[in-house]
Amino acid sequence: MSDLHDEGMRVRRKVLGDAHVDRAEARKTGFDAPFQDFITRSAWGMLWTRPExxxxxxxxxxxxxxxxxxxxxxxxxxxxxxxxxxxxxxxxxxxxxxxxxxxxxxxxxxxxxxxxxxxxxxxxxxxxx
Structure with a gap:
């Protein structure tokens, strides 16, 4: 799962930019951390990496x-x-x-x-x- 998160974070940063992702990560709390992990793995790690x-x-x-x-x-x-x-x-x-x-x-x-x-x-x- 870590690889999927890491790849998602790489693509997320490439598309949205480091400044946006850094702000989002700084605002992350224990409450929304599972959601942030979910979108990083699913949207960015699974969907945005598809070659089609x-x-x-x-x-x-x-x-x-x-x-x-x-x-x-x-x-x-x-x-x-x-x-x-x-x-x-x-x-x-x-x-x-x-x-x-x-x-x-x-x-x-x-x-x-x-x-x-x-x-x-x-x-x-x-x-x-």
């Missing part, structure tokens, strides 16, 4: 699902992760167009608003660097 999708493809599927389900905080996190997954803004736009048809225009409209805010913040951060 590239990181870019997996990123886009994740963004579409999160947008369609209205999981705004996780959506924002995965939009920021596009800088690490190879998903372009055009890719994201197209994924959100699918959300409009298959999950509803209001969900896609809200997700586009979030994407514009996140991408603008990323651009400002890069300009300051």
């Amino acid at each position: 999708f590239t990181p870019r493809e997996r990123s886009l599927v994740t963004i579409a699902l999160l947008a369609g389900l209205g999981n705004d905080e996780e959506l924002a996190l995965h939009l920021r992760a596009t800088r690490n997954t190879g998903a372009s803004r055009e890719d994201v736009r197209e994924a959100l167009m699918h959300v409009a048809v298959y999950a509803g225009v209001p969900r896609a409209n809200h997700a586009l608003k979030i994407a514009k805010e996140i991408f603008a913040a990323m651009d400002a951060q890069e300009a300051d660097s």
